[in-house]
């Protein structure tokens with residue numbers, strides 16, 4: 309039975325009560341307690357900096373050459389917070405409500421409410437650090453809208469919000485490094501969790517430059533290792549993002565929850581060919597002002613600009629008048645797929661829809677003319693002024709699009725199509741962010757919590773920073789208060805030796821295969837299976853086939869992969885092989901999970917379960933639970949269900965009409 313440790317009492321009082329009653333560790337004891345933080349993206353950097361500042365002895369690890377290269381730096385559009393600066397009806401409750409509804413009623417109420425509560429502190433914290441959020445002319449922080457909401461609560465720094473937030477967290481981290489409270493291990497990859505008497509007590513890490521294995525002790529271990537969208541091969545994630553740390557924890561007893569809940573983002577640059585290894589996101593912020601459409605005629609051959617207004621189908625505005633282009637990502641993605649499948653797609657592949665800024669340019673141009681008191685302004689002048697406004701708001705995104713596609717989005721509509729973007733599934737954690745292994749925590753995208761079956765835009769940065777700056781500093785104390793008597797364990801302890809041996813043997817086994825196929829080719833094949841059969845739409849038949857195909861791929865990988873180079877040197881192919889081997893196992897579990905969930909919810913769309921108008925059809929009676937899987941050996945998992953109880957919000961069919 310999973311114990312989520314949700315505090316008793318009224319929803320809005322739970323976190324306050326928890327903070328008032330959790331155990332504390334006094335400063336002298338904090339100095340004796342060692343904490344390992346794996347990952348220094350937004351979740352990890354904020355956690356390591358906060359714990360260092362509190363006085364714990366922290367060791368932080370990342371596989372990049374600098375924490376500043378974590379995938380978080382790619383985040384573009386913004387970060388949500390219930391500040392209600394716009395006075396447009398926002399509140400903590402509304403952010404909580406939107407997130408629960410956006411996740412299609414598959415997230416825990418208590419965690420989500422806490423997230424909404426601390427969202428307001430995050431903005432203050434980041435402003436204090438000097439994060440240059442966009443401001444209005446008068447100096448007030450500016451906001452825009454993201455999908456699934458009717459208020460403007462998204463704070464942003466042009467199209468580089470993640471970068472600015474990460475620099476803030478990185479500065480805080482580096483300050484603690486300089487003070488000696490945090491020791492940073494860059495270019496180190498965690499390859500095993502060390503457990504002693506059932507508790508997490510350290511990790512085995514590989515120095516990616518020398519290839520040496522290292523043993524590190526910690527009274528607690530935090531995994532802040534990001535999401536696993538790259539299991540699909542093609543995704544918007546950074547190329548290095550992987551599941552290995554979470555997967556090692558899973559194999560050591562940490563349950564893995566809702567692995568099939570993947571977010572497919574509606575506004576990405578479409579796949580252009582077979583030789584691509586990366587997809588590019590066009591931020592959701594573009595849906596604030598851009599209008600999405602396809603031609604009304606089948607087999608349309610005219611250029612977008614030659615298609616008259618009345619022959620365009622603004623299908624999101626047509627189907628969802630209340631939210632229009634700002635419906636949540638799962639809804640927008642499915643709607644795009646539906647139009648393309650029906651034959652209305654655009655571009656040479658016909659697997660794209662238009663994202664059009666012509667109307668926004670005109671609108672902004674007219675406002676500018678009005679602001680400047682200009683009369684009888686020509687259409688050209690209005691358009692020129694409108695373009696300047698759009699450039700200021702979205703310039704870097706437009707430049708990126710132009711560079712990749714060779715088309716000028718100020719002149720012609722962008723072409724976009726859904727792509728894999730984020731993973732809602734991850735390690736199961738309780739209210740304290742602790743996994744089912746005592747002393748082992750998961751933060752940020754690496755855990756499953758908060759976003760249910762579909763994450764709303766701008767909520768990942770909020771969650772990562774909430775976990776690192778505001779939640780873990782309390783909850784880890786509640787655990788470490790009982791550890792003040794436990795001395796550090798010598799890394800010659802047999803458990804460390806054993807874990808190191810396991811890692812060494814696996815690496816040696818990989819290197820000894822000396823087969824004929826590249827790691828990349830296996831990854832690509834895995835991605836195709838998972839995308840085709842466990843992607844934007846799934847069905848039982850396809851999932852069963854996918855499970856068999858992934859099992860066969862695993863066999864082939866372990867008998868025919870070829871890894872050039874040596875073990876004791878910098879060998880990125882070996883690093884990748886380790887990661888792809890774990891992706892293959894995860895891929896199997898994703899399909900098992902998707903097959904088990906005989907309903908549609910959020911990003912999990914089982915074709916057998918849909919409403920008459922093609923929306924996701926939930927089955928609350930049978931599937932109102934977090935599916936948490938226990939690893940039981942090769943191809944074998946046991947399902948544990950955490951029942952979700954809605955005490956404040958009444959689940960209903962999601963409606964954005």
Ligand SMILES: Cc1cc2nc3c(=O)[nH]c(=O)nc-3n(C[C@H](O)[C@H](O)[C@H](O)COP(=O)(O)OP(=O)(O)OC[C@H]3O[C@@H](n4cnc5c(N)ncnc54)[C@H](O)[C@@H]3O)c2cc1C
Nearest residue numbers: 347348349351371380384385386498534752753766768769
């Ligand atoms: C293109 C793009 C744009 C986005 N824009 C937004 C946005 O505007 N707003 C929003 O809210 N969200 C956005 N997201 C989502 C958001 O960026 C991520 O969910 C979030 O940054 C994840 O942060 P994290 O700290 O959990 O993990 P990451 O930033 O992925 O960091 C993972 C860390 O773990 C380390 N690591 C991983 N495995 C190991 C290992 N085995 N050993 C050692 N270290 C390891 C890595 O080195 C890294 O430091 C976007 C995502 C993408 C792909």
